[in-house]
Amino acid sequence: MNRMGINAVFILILSFLSCSALAEWGLNIPLGATRISESVHGLHMTIFYICVAIAVVVFGVMLYSIIYHRKSRGAEAANFHDSTVVEIIWTIIPLVILVVMAIPATKTLIEMYDNTDAEIDVQVTGYQWKWRYTYLNEDLDFFSNLSTPQEQIDNVEAKTENYLLEVDKPLVLPIDTKIRFLLTAQDVIHSWWVPELAVKKDTIPGFINESWTIIDKPGIYRGQCTELCGKGHGFMPIVVKAVTKEEYKVWVAQEAKLQAAAREVKDMSFDELMANGKKVYATNCAACHKADGSGIPPVFPALKGSKIALGPIEDHIDMVLNGKPNTAMSAFKEQLSTVDIASVVTYERNAWGNDKKDFVTPKQIKDIKDNNK
Amino acid sequence: MSEHHGPDKGFLRWVYTTNHKDIGTMYLLFALTSLLVGGIMAFVIRAELFQPGLQLVDPNFFNQMTTMHGLIMVFGAIMPAFVGLANWLVPMMVGAPDMALPRINNWSFWLLPFAFGMLFCTLFMEGGAPNFGWTFYAPLSTTYAPPSVTFFIFAVHMMGISSIMGAVNVIVTIFNMRAPGMNFMKMPMFVWTWLITAFLLIAVMPVLAGVVTMMLMDIHFGTSFFNAAGGGDPVMFQHVFWFFGHPEVYIMILPAFGIVSHIISTFSRKPLFGYVSMVWATGSIAILSFIVWAHHMFTVGMPLVGELFFMYSTMLIAVPTGVKVFNWVSTMFRGSMTFETPMLFSIAFVVLFTIGGLSGLMLAIAPADFQYHDTYFVVAHFHYVLVPGALFSILAAVYYWLPKWCGRMYDEGLGKWHFWMSFIGVNITFFPMHFVGLAGMPRRIPDYALQFADFNAIVTVGAFIFGLSQLIFIYNLYKTVVQKKGEPATDQVWETADGLEWTIPSPAPYHTFAEPPVIK
Numbered sequence: 001m002n003r004m005g006i007n008a009v010f011i012l013i014l015s016f017l018s019c020s021a022l023a024e025w026g027l028n029i030p031l032g033a034t035r036i037s038e039s040v041h042g043l044h045m046t047i048f049y050i051c052v053a054i055a056v057v058v059f060g061v062m063l064y065s066i067i068y069h070r071k072s073r074g075a076e077a078a079n080f081h082d083s084t085v086v087e088i089i090w091t092i093i094p095l096v097i098l099v100v101m102a103i104p105a106t107k108t109l110i111e112m113y114d115n116t117d118a119e120i121d122v123q124v125t126g127y128q129w130k131w132r133y134t135y136l137n138e139d140l141d142f143f144s145n146l147s148t149p150q151e152q153i154d155n156v157e158a159k160t161e162n163y164l165l166e167v168d169k170p171l172v173l174p175i176d177t178k179i180r181f182l183l184t185a186q187d188v189i190h191s192w193w194v195p196e197l198a199v200k201k202d203t204i205p206g207f208i209n210e211s212w213t214i215i216d217k218p219g220i221y222r223g224q225c226t227e228l229c230g231k232g233h234g235f236m237p238i239v240v241k242a243v244t245k246e247e248y249k250v251w252v253a254q255e256a257k258l259q260a261a262a263r264e265v266k267d268m269s270f271d272e273l274m275a276n277g278k279k280v281y282a283t284n285c286a287a288c289h290k291a292d293g294s295g296i297p298p299v300f301p302a303l304k305g306s307k308i309a310l311g312p313i314e315d316h317i318d319m320v321l322n323g324k325p326n327t328a329m330s331a332f333k334e335q336l337s338t339v340d341i342a343s344v345v346t347y348e349r350n351a352w353g354n355d356k357k358d359f360v361t362p363k364q365i366k367d368i369k370d371n372n373k
Numbered sequence: 374m375s376e377h378h379g380p381d382k383g384f385l386r387w388v389y390t391t392n393h394k395d396i397g398t399m400y401l402l403f404a405l406t407s408l409l410v411g412g413i414m415a416f417v418i419r420a421e422l423f424q425p426g427l428q429l430v431d432p433n434f435f436n437q438m439t440t441m442h443g444l445i446m447v448f449g450a451i452m453p454a455f456v457g458l459a460n461w462l463v464p465m466m467v468g469a470p471d472m473a474l475p476r477i478n479n480w481s482f483w484l485l486p487f488a489f490g491m492l493f494c495t496l497f498m499e500g501g502a503p504n505f506g507w508t509f510y511a512p513l514s515t516t517y518a519p520p521s522v523t524f525f526i527f528a529v530h531m532m533g534i535s536s537i538m539g540a541v542n543v544i545v546t547i548f549n550m551r552a553p554g555m556n557f558m559k560m561p562m563f564v565w566t567w568l569i570t571a572f573l574l575i576a577v578m579p580v581l582a583g584v585v586t587m588m589l590m591d592i593h594f595g596t597s598f599f600n601a602a603g604g605g606d607p608v609m610f611q612h613v614f615w616f617f618g619h620p621e622v623y624i625m626i627l628p629a630f631g632i633v634s635h636i637i638s639t640f641s642r643k644p645l646f647g648y649v650s651m652v653w654a655t656g657s658i659a660i661l662s663f664i665v666w667a668h669h670m671f672t673v674g675m676p677l678v679g680e681l682f683f684m685y686s687t688m689l690i691a692v693p694t695g696v697k698v699f700n701w702v703s704t705m706f707r708g709s710m711t712f713e714t715p716m717l718f719s720i721a722f723v724v725l726f727t728i729g730g731l732s733g734l735m736l737a738i739a740p741a742d743f744q745y746h747d748t749y750f751v752v753a754h755f756h757y758v759l760v761p762g763a764l765f766s767i768l769a770a771v772y773y774w775l776p777k778w779c780g781r782m783y784d785e786g787l788g789k790w791h792f793w794m795s796f797i798g799v800n801i802t803f804f805p806m807h808f809v810g811l812a813g814m815p816r817r818i819p820d821y822a823l824q825f826a827d828f829n830a831i832v833t834v835g836a837f838i839f840g841l842s843q844l845i846f847i848y849n850l851y852k853t854v855v856q857k858k859g860e861p862a863t864d865q866v867w868e869t870a871d872g873l874e875w876t877i878p879s880p881a882p883y884h885t886f887a888e889p890p891v892i893k
Contacts, residue, residue: 044744047735055731062724075708090699228513233817
């Protein structure tokens with residue numbers, strides 16, 4: 001019985017360790033993939049060991065007193081209660097430690113603030129609840145959405161390895177290149193953090209922050225939004241895919257072609273629109289309006305049976321294109337292609353028992369967009 | 374009118390009372406209630422985070438829980454508990470018959486139930502309670518807030534008025550009502566730390582009132598203080614908020630410093646080491662607290678010079694804080710220690726507060742802070758200074774002075790159980806948060822990636838151990854105060870307890886020091 005108990009504990013510990021071993025990040029901040037992330041890691045470890053040393057001394061003296069200067073051992077209290085010399089000593093020593101610590105910290109910080117000579121500029125825009133990446137030197141601009149299916153979040157399906165840390169389109173960057181990030185937000189404050197690049201910067205609506213990185217190693221680097229930005233705050237991860245310079249060039253060319261194609265206006269049947277609309281809805285709308293269109297009233301209205309979805313189609317299109325100012329309903333005219341907007345409007349008018357039987361073509365959306373310009 | 378000796382009878386006694394002991398008791402009971410309400414919210418948070426995936430609550434309600442948990446614990450539990458202790462103890466410690474402004478004292482208490490009643494009601498409003506975090510950063514708390522934000526703003530106004538009046542009362546009492554011969558450098562440490570705290574409160578509560586008023590204007594009257602589209606600045610919100618917020622965190626810890634100074638000295642049977650340096654250190658911490666606020670904002674994109682200034686000033690706080698810790702350790706050194714419940718909580722305070730202070734020093738290093746900021750590492754840090762820091766000091770104070778208040782000793786065995794369960798629970802809860810934060814888990818998320826699962830499960834178990842062990846405390850209070858089961862307490866209660874409050878009978882009579890004592 002006893003041995004079984006020990007075995008059980010042993011297996012428990014083993015399984016615990018193996019779980020942790022599977023984890024990408026373990027117990028500590030990562031060494032990372034950039035020179036800056038390495039020096040930040042160095043600073044972190046230095047200050048950590050200093051803290052441990054201080055703790056050992058202070059707690060050591062305390063523990064000694066607790067063991068040896070207890071009344072139950074017959075300890076008699078001394079009566080000293082003042083010493084200016086001692087007070088001065090333990091004011092000066094910490095000061096010296098702090099100055100020693102401040103020097104490397106200052107050096108690293110100055111380096112982190114040197115945004116000059118970037119070869120690639122990427123604008124990062126935070127939205128409730130996704131990221132938008134605009135390559136300022138290329139004709140590239142796309143949104144990056146969480147790709148973990150809602151079924152995994154709701155515990156209906158088994159969770160896969162990169163649960164909540166996976167996106168439909170990662171930010172692709174070349175290695176050995178100085179990349180400058182220009183960070184801003186569309187609605188509320190978000191914060192763009194990739195631990196392995198040691199970049200964390202708030203994205204603030206109306207302001208543009210700067211940061212930069214030079215990635216040393218190709219790889220996939222995952223991060224998350226770190227400023228509370230509403231109910232989807234935990235569901236807007238960041239994935240950076242670092243590739244060689246050559247691969248990057250190839251990717252840019254391919255992606256530019258894809259994006260140009262997506263901008264083209266296609267003719268689509270009702271069924272095609274509905275099928276595509278369902279996908280677009282799941283990625284862009286379901287977080288607030290829910291997969292079944294029931295919403296979370298009153299902040300996030302229901303679309304099932306709603307005045308907009310069952311009213312004149314012009315109003316519906318206008319709402320999707322231009323959003324509703326000062327609410328979480330953002331303007332999708334920049335965010336979605338004409339095809340996707342036509343699909344999602346069609347879908348919303350004909351799903352979950354909404355039965356308008358009407359639809360809108362990508363061509364019509366394009367005309368409305370052009371007229372509004 | 375007949376002579377007024379004892380309290381009125383019935384419920385109205387508590388409504389009309391101007392007696393510092395009655396008001397102190399009400400503050401403490403209010404704080405205990407808030408602690409339980411805020412604790413239940415923590416249970417909801419931890420239960421949801423027990424496993425990855427969404428199980429119990431939707432993300433919007435989760436955000437309401439984190440927000441309300443923070444607001445209730447800060448403004449409803451810790452701060453009123455300290456005001457309650459000040460009410461009971463400051464007049465008794467300085468030899469005054471009551472607080473200087475008794476009617477204001479009554480009002481400042483009675484504002485609180487209404488302020489928190491209003492805040493609590495937002496949970497049942499359309500659109501739900503505030504869901505933007507206790508730091509309520511604009512524009513999430515203005516343009517994008519649920520309608521209940523207006524009630525939140527008025528609740529904050531009311532608790533601000535209450536705090537300012539409480540602080541004025543403490544200052545006036547200490548300045549004017551000390552017994553003859555008690556000069557400033559003879560004041561007990563708790564009185565000193567509360568005096569400094571009261572000045573901090575008066576300085577920063579109006580700033581908080583200002584920032585929520587600007588929110589109110591933005592929401593309802595078309596201004597754009599925090600809206601960039603109208604020429605405002607969302608970052609200014611954070612500057613104003615943290616100019617209040619950083620002194621606020623010292624408001625929640627300075628009285629704790631006073632409490633443990635008394636308790637460690639008593640149970641080490643030795644005078645407090647370095648009284649004068651303790652006073653100076655407290656004052657220095659208070660002054661420094663006004664010039665470090667932007668270390669909460671290292672990632673907002675301040676200019677380099679700003680980052681450096683706030684990094685250096687923040688590191689500097691380690692010096693006076695270190696002095697205090699070294700003084701407590703020196704007080705224990707070569708003492709003759711015993712380990713009653715108040716002493717256990719105080720020793721745990723020194724150890725665990727120091728851990729929280731050291732992680733604070735790590736957070737001060739701006740480049741490293743980019744990796745810690747808004748992760749569970751920060752959650753671990755401030756819970757270490759607030760739970761085994763502020764809260765443990767309050768528990769220690771209650772055990773230490775309860776015999777004086779009610780005339781009976783609490784059950785020491787139950788007290789020790791309470792301590793050890795709390796001590797173990799608190800560390801299981803908050804220590805793993807350091808790791809999970811360093812590993813990359815952001816704070817305020819309702820669901821998380823799989824590599825954080827093991828630690829979160831452990832944290833949740835710890836949280837329930839810690840939370841439920843507070844029931845032992847409540848039972849102990851009930852047994853001592855209501856059932857009156859403990860041994861009768863002597864006047865001095867503890868062997869070497871030193872101070873005017875130990876010269877009066879136990880339980881303390883309704884009116885004390887009608888004649889001022891003379892201090893030699």
